[in-house]
Amino acid sequence: MSTEAVVPNPSAAIAGRFGRYGGRYVPETLMAALEELEAAYEATKQDAAFQAELADLLHHYCGRPTPLYFAKRLTEQCGGAKIYLKREDLLHTGAHKINNALGQGLLARRMGKQRIIAETGAGQHGVATATVCALLGLECVIYMGEEDMRRQELNVYRMRLLGAEVRGVGSGSATLKDAINEAMRDWVTNVRSTFYILGSALGAHPYPTMVRDFHRVIGQEARQQILEQEGRLPTVIVACVGGGSNAIGAFYEFLPDANVRLIGVEAGGRGGGLGEHAARFQKAGGGVPGVLQGTYSYVLQDDAGQISLTHSVSAGLDYASVGPEHAMLHDSGRATYTSCSDEDALKATVTLSRVEGIVPALETAHAVAEAIRLAPTMAKDEVLMVNLSGRGDKDMGILSRELKLGGAETGPAENRGTSS
Amino acid sequence: MAIQFNTRPGLVAYLTAGDPDIETTREIALAAIDNGADVIELGVPFSDPLADGPVIQRASGRAVARGVRLLDVLALAAELRAARPSAGLVIFSYLNPVVRLGMRTFCARAAEAGADGVLLTDMIVEEAGEYLEAMREHALAPVFLAAPTSPDARLKAICEVSRGFVYAVSRVGVTGAQTTVGNDAETLVTRLRRYATTPIAVGFGISNAEHVRAVGRFADAAIIGSALVALIESSERSEAAKTIGSFIAGLRVAEGEPERMAAGKL
Numbered sequence: 156m157s158t159e160a161v162v163p164n165p166s167a168a169i170a171g172r173f174g175r176y177g178g179r180y181v182p183e184t185l186m187a188a189l190e191e192l193e194a195a196y197e198a199t200k201q202d203a204a205f206q207a208e209l210a211d212l213l214h215h216y217c218g219r220p221t222p223l224y225f226a227k228r229l230t231e232q233c234g235g236a237k238i239y240l241k242r243e244d245l246l247h248t249g250a251h252k253i254n255n256a257l258g259q260g261l262l263a264r265r266m267g268k269q270r271i272i273a274e275t276g277a278g279q280h281g282v283a284t285a286t287v288c289a290l291l292g293l294e295c296v297i298y299m300g301e302e303d304m305r306r307q308e309l310n311v312y313r314m315r316l317l318g319a320e321v322r323g324v325g326s327g328s329a330t331l332k333d334a335i336n337e338a339m340r341d342w343v344t345n346v347r348s349t350f351y352i353l354g355s356a357l358g359a360h361p362y363p364t365m366v367r368d369f370h371r372v373i374g375q376e377a378r379q380q381i382l383e384q385e386g387r388l389p390t391v392i393v394a395c396v397g398g399g400s401n402a403i404g405a406f407y408e409f410l411p412d413a414n415v416r417l418i419g420v421e422a423g424g425r426g427g428g429l430g431e432h433a434a435r436f437q438k439a440g441g442g443v444p445g446v447l448q449g450t451y452s453y454v455l456q457d458d459a460g461q462i463s464l465t466h467s468v469s470a471g472l473d474y475a476s477v478g479p480e481h482a483m484l485h486d487s488g489r490a491t492y493t494s495c496s497d498e499d500a501l502k503a504t505v506t507l508s509r510v511e512g513i514v515p516a517l518e519t520a521h522a523v524a525e526a527i528r529l530a531p532t533m534a535k536d537e538v539l540m541v542n543l544s545g546r547g548d549k550d551m552g553i554l555s556r557e558l559k560l561g562g563a564e565t566g567p568a569e570n571r572g573t574s575s
Numbered sequence: 576m577a578i579q580f581n582t583r584p585g586l587v588a589y590l591t592a593g594d595p596d597i598e599t600t601r602e603i604a605l606a607a608i609d610n611g612a613d614v615i616e617l618g619v620p621f622s623d624p625l626a627d628g629p630v631i632q633r634a635s636g637r638a639v640a641r642g643v644r645l646l647d648v649l650a651l652a653a654e655l656r657a658a659r660p661s662a663g664l665v666i667f668s669y670l671n672p673v674v675r676l677g678m679r680t681f682c683a684r685a686a687e688a689g690a691d692g693v694l695l696t697d698m699i700v701e702e703a704g705e706y707l708e709a710m711r712e713h714a715l716a717p718v719f720l721a722a723p724t725s726p727d728a729r730l731k732a733i734c735e736v737s738r739g740f741v742y743a744v745s746r747v748g749v750t751g752a753q754t755t756v757g758n759d760a761e762t763l764v765t766r767l768r769r770y771a772t773t774p775i776a777v778g779f780g781i782s783n784a785e786h787v788r789a790v791g792r793f794a795d796a797a798i799i800g801s802a803l804v805a806l807i808e809s810s811e812r813s814e815a816a817k818t819i820g821s822f823i824a825g826l827r828v829a830e831g832e833p834e835r836m837a838a839g840k841l
Contacts, residue, residue: 178702179699179701179702180670180697180698180699180702181697181699182625182626182696182697182720182722182744183699183719183720183721183722183725183729183733183744184720184722184723184724184725184744184747184748185724186699186722186724186725186729187722187724187725187726187729188724190726326632326636327622327623332623335625336623336624336625339625340625340626340628340749343626343747343748343749344747344748344749345747346724346747347724347747443675444674445671445674445675446669446670446671446674446697447623447671448623448625449697451674454671456671456675458675459644459645459646459672459675460621460645460671460672460673460674460675460676461621461622461639461672462622462623462671
């Protein structure tokens with residue numbers, strides 16, 4: 156692998172760079188739209204009416220601020236650091252995704268765009284986007300891999316109920332990456348009338364910055380809440396990382412606090428071979444810097460530069476690249492990135508469900524698994540905060556198969572076994 | 576060996592290299608050159624061709640599945656160069672395979688293979704610093720896309736850095752056939768003329784002799800891509816070169832010649 160930078164002139168002050176990562180690598184047809192989007196987004200920062208409407212809807216419609224919950228029983232079971240859960244799962248539509256979908260939806264309306272497109276993996280961003288479109292009276296088309304439609308079918312029904320058209324994508328591995336390809340093809344075709352609500356901190360500038368900014372509220376609230384409840388900052392913050400939107404939202408306010416450890420958890424899938432996981436940062440996993448879908452970041456690929464297939468039990472983490480800001484945080488060491496296997500994520504789902512009565516999304520369960528692993532190694536006066544990015548209602552199909560919840564014996568027996 | 580358009584309009588033929596296989600692509604390219612293509616764009620197959628419509632997506636997928644790599648395409652370019660010293664050769668790729676090889680290494684290898692130019696689908700002018708430097712170093716022509724949506728300032732910048740030709744995208748959208756060449760194309764070429772010092776070639780949706788003639792009224796060259804790739808897809812491997820050769824020859828028939836000769840495949 157070459158160590159050459161793609162861009163030799165960082166001094167050219169290209170916006171949207173995170174160290175050497177990020178940038179804009181798109182067909183020329185999209186450039187005018189990206190420039191228009193960037194200008195419109197920048198203008199909202201000075202637009203008091205826009206900010207007031209966003210804040211009002213985040214509060215009254217979405218349910219912000221979300222609680223920071225001290226998970227007492229999980230803490231006791233792990234026997235180490237105090238575990239706090241930032242309850243993004245309690246937001247309207249069931250995940251952090253609504254923060255960004257609402258922000259971009261309001262921006263689309265402000266720009267006069269009546270047609271919205273979006274991609275979705277687990278369906279949470281698709282549901283959030285369909286919800287916002289219903290709220291704002293906008294036309295909505297969601298691209299979703301056919302494999303993801305199968306495994307997250309409840310979210311497909313939700314999107315349709317909300318009035319969105321869900322278009323299945325059968326190319327590649329029929330998952331998130333392929334849905335983004337198809338959404339970008341739609342955008343390049345309908346660019347004059349259409350706003351693309353990208354759902355993670357990915358893609359060409361200004362998306363990674365804009366998506367992060369709409370999720371910053373997670374860390375802003377958590378910072379204030381933990382200071383109120385514990386009088387100190389967390390020792391560790393853990394979040395799962397697919398594209399990385401919930402993680403960057405949770406991390407961002409704490410970046411200057413060098414003593415707060417930031418840990419992103421990638422999908423370890425079912426093994427270490429290329430195609431078996433979605434762990435872009437893990438050594439020997441096949442992830443090296445490259446360009447996918449508009450941005451320069453770590454990409455799982457073969458040695459000829461073909462993008463690798465990925466696997467994860469969680470559709471939302473099943474993606475070959477990762478947000479460019481995470482690539483920078485990885486290289487600088489400010490954040491560290493671990494991975495969690497399908498199996499451990501499923502175990503963590505069961506644990507959190509039975510110990511705290513909270514069913515996490517399978518994506519989120521990767522972060523919970525890391526917390527369960529890490530907490531016992533920490534001192535009892537330390538604080539470990541998990542960004543509980545979404546709830547697991549959407550995963551009941553997978554969970555019932557994987558955990559045999561349809562069976563008469565297993566469920567209740569295990570439940571009795573975890574009481575403390 | 577240079578990018579030159581000897582007739583008006585000139586013809587650029589895009590081929591997805593390695594579909595159905597490298598050897599057949601070689602035969603097809605030679606047939607295209609011998610029947611009037613001024614420039615061959617050798618498309619590097621990529622797993623995620625997000626600027627392409629279904630036809631080139633399928634071709635790219637088939638070639639990737641066969642294990643065709645950027646280095647194979649460069650080796651093919653070298654063969655074509657040896658066989659047809661005066662044809663124009665452009666390597667057409669998404670960025671990632673090039674980044675994986677290394678930008679400077681890629682440019683050196685492309686020059687070594689005898690390529691005249693390079694077009695990187697997802698490379699925009701603002702990000703092109705190192706790319707342009709490496710291209711200059713190896714006397715290669717960087718070809719950039721210009722779109723109907725590009726504001727004048729962008730068209731100006733695109734014309735300033737493009738060599739060989741400017742690729743005018745005929746319409747918003749992905750690659751693929753359409754029934755007529757819309758007004759977007761002519762408007763774009765007119766706008767580009769204010770800045771361009773190179774020829775202007777129009778691509779996306781050009782699929783028959785009538786389209787080529789229409790483009791010839793306002794642009795210097797027409798680029799045929801998906802129509803060729805679709806024809807290759809539907810041809811027997813052994814017949815593909817012959818089929819493409821006569822198709823390209825048919826694109827050159829003058830207006831007023833028999834309708835059946837001019838009728839290209841949509």
